[in-house]
Amino acid sequence: MAAAYNIPVTLTPHSRLGSVDFSNLPFGKVISDHMFVVDYEDGQWINPRIEPFAKMEMSPANLALHYGQSIFEGMKATKRHGEPVLFRPEMHARRLNISAERMCMPTLPEDLFMTGLKMLIELDKDWIPAENDHALYIRPLMFATDEWFGVHASEKYKFLIFTGPVGPYYPKPVKLWVEEVFTRAAQGGSGEAKCAGNYGASLLPAQRAKKNGYDQVMWMDSVEKKYVQEVGTMNLFFVMDNRIITPATTGTILRGVTRDSFITLLKDWGYTVEDRLLSISEIYDAHWRGTLQECFGAGTAAVVSHVSDITWRDRKIELPPVDAANRPVATRLKAYINDLRMGLVEDEYGWLESCINSGVMAQVQEETV
Numbered sequence: 001m002a003a004a005y006n007i008p009v010t011l012t013p014h015s016r017l018g019s020v021d022f023s024n025l026p027f028g029k030v031i032s033d034h035m036f037v038v039d040y041e042d043g044q045w046i047n048p049r050i051e052p053f054a055k056m057e058m059s060p061a062n063l064a065l066h067y068g069q070s071i072f073e074g075m076k077a078t079k080r081h082g083e084p085v086l087f088r089p090e091m092h093a094r095r096l097n098i099s100a101e102r103m104c105m106p107t108l109p110e111d112l113f114m115t116g117l118k119m120l121i122e123l124d125k126d127w128i129p130a131e132n133d134h135a136l137y138i139r140p141l142m143f144a145t146d147e148w149f150g151v152h153a154s155e156k157y158k159f160l161i162f163t164g165p166v167g168p169y170y171p172k173p174v175k176l177w178v179e180e181v182f183t184r185a186a187q188g189g190s191g192e193a194k195c196a197g198n199y200g201a202s203l204l205p206a207q208r209a210k211k212n213g214y215d216q217v218m219w220m221d222s223v224e225k226k227y228v229q230e231v232g233t234m235n236l237f238f239v240m241d242n243r244i245i246t247p248a249t250t251g252t253i254l255r256g257v258t259r260d261s262f263i264t265l266l267k268d269w270g271y272t273v274e275d276r277l278l279s280i281s282e283i284y285d286a287h288w289r290g291t292l293q294e295c296f297g298a299g300t301a302a303v304v305s306h307v308s309d310i311t312w313r314d315r316k317i318e319l320p321p322v323d324a325a326n327r328p329v330a331t332r333l334k335a336y337i338n339d340l341r342m343g344l345v346e347d348e349y350g351w352l353e354s355c356i357n358s359g360v361m362a363q364v365q366e367e368t369v
């Protein structure tokens, strides 16, 4: 697939790699040397390139700032026996385009996404931490760049990918607040798009929950406040009566890559997986009958976040203490994904995509001759 696109590479004259403390990597704060950039103008994606990560100039009239045409993705690269690999990157490319369509933005050819992504990761492969549970977090991003502020769908856009090393994410078990005043997404809205605006609207309820001693908000459906949706930035899984239930993605829930991977694994491991509407009262009933075994969030950042307790109105229920004996399903899933990323288990599903031979090294050589 090489050479379908000509992607020139401008190397940074001053790598920042040497100044990074890999034993202290607060999530999102450390950014690698290079980024992949593509512009959209006159109905076409043009000028794909790799260049040093740097600040950009922006007009105060930039449309994305005013009306929110801004979408993103989040995925990880790790090293499998020293070789940089991505986890299911084509699902992220496809989801970016689903988000783009919902936000009236142009779709990006998936092979351009993949080519630029692999070149960038191979170029900055020394930024991928080798330690267990570490990864290079990858942030693809698309936003409007028209510079006049009448309400309209922008005619110009920018697509970027930049990356940053992240340390082990050992989340404490989370305390959930069942949110019935604010909602994240309504039927027909933008809940299935990974768009900036969904996050903007979620910050106030999250902050209120924090003030009251909870870690995250459990979102409910916007009509009846009856059906469980997702939590913070993760999809939800429940283990009840030895069955596994995850809320159905009926348009208001982000379709997580981790969620999809877990469903596949659990079915193959012989579990009964139910992908369906799940009401909060069913969860409480299960708790009172003693059949609620596990609850956890699933997403790229933490892979698994165990839930310690759930509070709905004035009723708090506690789940079994977090250890491998009490949480066998979540523990096994997390270990499998981490082991797969590090090359400790066979890649039976073909989920890993190698980033060597991306063509970036030949490109760099050609340019420096």
Ligand SMILES: *Cc1c(COP(=O)(O)O)cnc(C)c1O
Residues within 6 Å of the ligand: 074, 194, 230, 232, 233, 234, 235, 254, 255, 256, 257, 258, 259, 298, 299, 300, 301
């Ligand atoms: C990104 C995201 C998730 C998790 O998706 P993954 O592909 O598993 O990382 C879940 N919910 C929301 C709202 C998200 O933005």
